[in-house]
Amino acid sequence: MDFSVIFSDALRSGIGPIAAVYALAAMGLNLHFGYTGLLNFGQVGFMLVGGYGLAVTVATYDGSMWLGVLAGLACAVVLALLLGVPTLRLRADYLAITTIAAGETLRLFYRSSWAEDVTGGVFGLQRFASDFYDLSPIPPGTYGVWLVEFNARDLWVLIVGWGLVAVVGVLLALLVHSPWGRVVRSIRDDETAARSLGKNVYWYKMQSLVLGGVIGAVAGMLQAIQVQSVNPDSFDPAVTFFLYTLLVLGGAGRILGPVIGSILFWFVLTFLDSALRQAIDAGYISSDLISTSEIGAVRFALVGLALILLIVFRPQGILGSRKEMLLSER
């Protein structure tokens, strides 16, 4: 077994573009769940409309990338309004039910043969990311420090991705520490009390839903650009649950929670993947027990186990405060 390979794989994944995409999507979810108390189980739906907004504009209608970005953001706003208008006046559970259904409905809608002319149906869309890569100032080649190496394209996505994470992080930090943030946190704690103090709870929930959804859409665009294709089946409901996993892991209601969570989630996931693969190749694990094709499932089982241990021993996540968490369970 070559531990330097395992470690390099894990590190590469932990700081790679996909970790940035998940961190970004989870930051939106953190605004919903961690700060406003909105149970959004359809964050992947926002990623989907974002990614497709960009891809459809560029690949189907020959629009520019920037127009595509605007289209993606607009789609996220519309989706948030569609979800929020009927459900935000109701109890939190209804938003959860509606969002999980909406995410899956969107995926089926975008992959339907009826929409194939626009969305490419089950084949998805490709060739819409060249504008983005043309903007890259990085000359082709591979770049690396220590154990990790990225090619020029991945490095460009990575820089833009973590740059966006930083910008969104700063904006969210400013917001949640402002009086606006105080209002949304009060809604998370007790919306009746917030209402009794003259706060328009519905309006604030809507703002939070739209804003977090837009951040999710940006993550979806970045993911589409990174893999240079959109496919409905890559916006599986499981993505939302990975987002929740890494949010809980890092600490919900903390600005850096989703960032730490995403890095660690991808590091551990890839570490397990690579370690299992090497262990099987080296004969430490009999291929009768786990074959190489089953590694994907096994690593998620192990992630699930890790999550259970986390919930038992550190339910507040890495950055969360246990004391504060217990206060909410009066």
Added chain:
Amino acid sequence: MSDDQAPTVRASAAAGRRLAGTAPEPGVPKPDALLVLDGVTRSFGGLVAVRVDHLEVQRGAITALIGPNGAGKTTLFNIVSGFDRADGGRWWFDGRLLTGRPAHRVARDGLVRTFQLTRVLPRLTVRENMLLAASGQRGEQLLPALLRPLWHGQEREAGHRADELLERFRLGRLRDDHAGTLSGGQRKLLELARALMARPVMVLLDEPMAGVNPALTQSLLGHITELRDEGMTVCFVEHDMDVVMGISDWVAVMADGRLVAEGPPHTIARNRAVVDAYLGKRHDEPGTIQEEP
């Protein structure tokens, strides 16, 4: 919490005088009514929870709303404050029709309530609980929130006011603690202080003394009479008759959703309808209140 000087609890002479000529009968008009209810009804399924024909609440006075459990007092509070919908009727606050107005608007109009089971925001600090209640904050709008200089001054002013109120309610040393760590009595105090932070014209207090120790009750009563003397209108639901008789200028009595009696505290204790409401009516006697079927 030590009370070295127990605040003198008494009905204000001024408020009492202004109500002096008012007849002690249900639905009687007041000389200067701030809150007026007319024909307010609310039923849950077949149960009529509230059926108040007419009720006026005097400005600048302390009005107690009493009645046995299930009389509809809290439901009436919920309706007036916009937390529940009435089936019928209209009500005005300071001359403005309030019917159907959402709760947050009612609060902004200057009619602020507290809850029977306290609702502090547990994961906000005591001070944040107070600051939240300040009205008209520019920083509560999404875009200005990003620009600290736009709201910093306003926030500092609100902070001073919050600290003053917290000192007055003896919560000053707890201001940076999470509100979820406070005791039941401290939560009552915080909720009252927080309601005042909103600069209300009138406060609706739902059992402000429930679960509060006697020493704290004295201090709360002191605060409430002070508020009235500063010109605020107070309406509160309470079960403790000593409290009711001690501080109220006017008492309204509800039973089975109806307003059955009204008057200055000393007339209420002798009122036949009130005795009936609390102890059950005597069936052999004519003229008792008809109960709901």
